[in-house]
Amino acid sequence: MTSLRTAVLLAAVLVGWATAEIVYPSPNKDENDSDFWLELGRKEIEEALEQPKLTNVAKNVILFLGDGMGITVNTAGRILKGQKQGNSGEEGYLVWERFPNIGLMKTYNLDKQVPDSAGTATAYLSGVKANFYTLGVNGKVKLDDCEASLIDDNRVKTVLDWAQDADKETGVVTTAQVSHATPGGLYAKSASRKWQCDTIMKKYKATSGCKDIARQLVEDEPGRNMKVIMGGGRQEMGAPLEEGAKPKCVRNDGRNLVEKWQQDRDAAGKTNAYVTNTRQLRDLDVEDTEYILGLFGDLHVPYEVDRNTTLDGTPHIKEMVEVAINRLNKHDKGFFLLVEGGRIDHGLHYGMPKRALEELVAFEEAVERALELVNLEETLIIVTADHSHVMTINGYPNRGNNILGLVETSDDVSDGLPFTTLMFTNGHGYNFTWDGHGVTRRNLTGIDTSDKNFEPLAAVPTYEGSETHGGEDVAAFALGPMAHLFHRVHEQTHVAHVMGYAACIGPYDDCDRPVRVPANVYETIRDQNREKRKGMSSATANGASFVVMTLAAVIQVVRGAIYC
Structure with a gap:
């Protein structure tokens, strides 16, 4: 069978060379038979009937945010993933698409039908809707209204505050700047997401009472209390830059916020590390390091298709997530972690699908690694997006046609x-x-x-x-305690409320509910993921494109993993 698949794929490639397009084959040899689809349908019904509901308290919460990862982008990413494995792609799944719970989130800002990443971040991180381009403030604060953003009643608390108040450890991993809209939504109170450094604030004539977002991260609660901060943004932080760095938000106040971050921890007797490349991240002793700051780009982290993969280059997002979880998972009371695939959004803004979709595939690898590292019975994992984009999948391409073709x-x-x-x-x-x-x-x-x-x-x-962004709803996929609270179309603020309720933090810290933990409900999901990847590697080594498996068999594997 392996030799046959290799021959079929080779033939497809040769045909592709002749026609300028590769047509990838389906891995499901029986899909033309009615029984294939009837069996698939029966198993899907069984899964729905056996869907578990974990009502225990979530010790840990991990929010994976694919910036700009709307439904269309998700679908295109799924197909690209399959085609990178030599399959047609449409029949496959991204790992979060096999999570047992899903809902749709309405993404509008209070003043815009089509939102931006700051207003949406405020919504899904604080549970309060906000205006376009504003961070950590309610709808009474309009764009660039510094004075209004300083009023206490207009400033909202986020899941980061809630987790720290409950003595959980916290962190953020992003492929964008650490002062960008999504991570900024955790800790910043700002009338404009653009106010990442003092120079930009002067340009927009913000009053002196407001503080730039990078300073809020280092100097103010709750940002300064995060144990793990990884992403890009050396420029906004006033750190030394690479030669030829493109100026965007260069600090004029002379502050080196990385040094400030280190000095504050040294003064408090806290072990800490500042890392800027893969070698330094891998050499890090997580067991003996309490605070980690990793800045892997002068602006954003390089795109996956451009990333220097040597030890002197930039770590993969999966590796950043692994270090973050290993550090935060040491804490007895659990943790909250936000992981953003920020450059999915950037590739789309530049109208370059290849860049965006390769970011999505890398983001999925980070989700898969997280599933292996945590106890899934006590960890709520949510994968969602802040908004969509205006990319469309159109025409009538044949099955298996190159999604980028x-x-x-x-x-x-x-x-x-x-x-x-x-x-x-x-x-x-x-x-x-x-x-x-x-x-x-x-x-x-x-x-x-x-x-x-x-x-x-x-x-x-x-x-x-x-x-521009798109205005349609985005999906939220969930696994773990209280994941079933995603069940229909919700306001995007629902994400924050689910995280708070699941972990009994913030507005839901008075936790009194019946606990139900179905035995072994997620016990084998890590083993199944590991075996799947092992099979893929073996098949590739033998000249095959992927483990030959019918979709019914794939679903049986996932069913065994999620519903033991």
Whole structure:
């Protein structure tokens, strides 16, 4: 069977070379038979009937936030993941898509139908909706209104405050700047997400009573109390930069906030470490280090497709998450950790699907690693997004068509030119011209649309990097104690309330509820994940693209993992 799959894949590649498109085969040899789908349906019903409800208190909470990972992006990422393994991709799953609970979150800001990452971060981290571009404040604070943001009643507490008040240890891992909108939503109170450093605040003429976001992280509670902080943002923190660094928010106040962070911990007698590359992260003694600050980029962490994978380069997000969990998991009272796949969003803003989707695949690896490191009966894990984007999956491409490729044929297209499966309703990829008779778009014949810098066509032009968010609902996938509280369409604020209620922290610290923990409900999920990856590696080593397994068998594996 392995040799057959290898031959089929090789044939597909050869056909792809001839047609400029690879068509990936389905791994399900019986999918043309009715019995395949009837059996699949029966097993799905059994899973639904046996869905567990854990009502015990969540000792730990991990929130995985795929920035910009809307439904369309999620679907495209699922297909790319499968195709990277040599399969058609549509039939597969991302790991969180097999979680037993799911809900849809309404993402609007109080003043915008289509939101930004700051207003949404405030919602899902504090349980209170906010205005566009504002962080950690309620709807009474409008954009750039410094004075209003200083009023105590307008400043909201977040799950970070709640966890620290309950004596849990806390941390954040992001591929964006540590002072960016998503991590900033944990600790900052700001009338503008742009106020990451003092220079930007002066540009926007913020009054002296407000403090920039990077300073709030280092100097104020609850940011200064986090035990783990990893991401990019050396520039905003006033740390030494690489030669040729692009200036965006260079501090003018002379503060080196990394030194300040170290000095404060040294003065308190707390062990600490500042790391800037993979070698330093791997050499870190987690057992003897109480505070960890890792800054792996002058601005953001490099894209996965650009990342220097040597020891002197940048660690994979999975490795950052592993170190964070190993550090936080030592605490008897548990922890809260926010993990952001921030550059999914950036790749989409630049209209470059390859960059965005490779970030999503890397983000999934981090989720898989977390599943192996924690006790799933006492850890609530949520995977969600803050908002979507305006990328669409369109045309009628054949099954297994390269998700980054061209639609092979379409009788519905009037100009006869090829087009990509992934396109944008607005973006920098706008490319229409007037030929004297009509509007003409770019001819993509012979173009490598899978290149990391390729920009598919956009209908409305934007400046570079300014493709906009989308306004539709996003999904939240959940596993662990009280995960069943995600059950329908919710306000995005529901995420914070579920985390608080599950862990009995914040507004829900008076914890009195019946406890039900079905025996061994998640006992084998780590083993099943490990065996799946081991099988994939073995198949690849033998020349096969993936372990040959019907979808029914895959579901049986996951069913055994989640519903023992």
